[in-house]
Amino acid sequence: MRDENTVGPGQDIVSALRYEAMRVQDLDEVLAIEQASFSTPWSRAAYHRELITNGYATYLIGRLDGHVITYGGMWVILDEAHVTNIAVDPGFRARGAGRRTMAALEERAAQLGASRMTLEVRVSNLAARRLYEALGYHGTGVRRNYYSDTHEDAMVMWKDLGPPPSGGGPTGGRPNGGRP
């Protein structure tokens, strides 16, 4: 993680964020945020698989002054995008980066032909639930004992993105569940 003091606490970070596709060489920075953000962080090997062998996966990083401070990922399957992960460096939370990262995923999903987004979120993760609700996601059900580490329930949420843009294309396949 980077030193938050290089960007002042009141400074607008959203307009300075630059998004690009996550690459293997970004994983040191991504894993530092991952380990600070989740009780059961994904491993380097798990990310490596997603980036290299999962043709349905799209992962984005958001850089501030060249450093990764947020990332998110999804599987785009035909007209559905399934969010697998999103996190913001703890030193940069509550400043709009999470909202911006979700918007970046939605923009990319629409480009890839998705017309709706879905995700699962731990029932106890109120910050994430509020983020998704603020962005127009609606809870459609609960998956009992979804998380193997705590056996916590997951809320399933969906958002319509509207019709896919012409030129967007399906990527095929089927997800088997993600992180949020």
Ligand SMILES: CC(C)(COP(=O)(O)OP(=O)(O)OC[C@H]1O[C@@H](n2cnc3c(N)ncnc32)[C@H](O)[C@@H]1OP(=O)(O)O)[C@@H](O)C(=O)NCCC(=O)NCCS
């Ligand atoms: C969830 C997470 C990505 C939010 O990122 P963030 O940059 O702090 O969020 P933002 O500043 O963009 O906030 C957007 C909205 O989310 C909600 N929100 C974010 N943090 C919140 C908190 N601590 N409490 C309540 N609501 C919160 C608010 O509705 C907020 O809108 P507002 O600022 O207009 O009130 C971040 O807290 C995080 O990385 N958490 C750990 C990883 C995680 O749980 N990921 C989600 C499951 S995979």
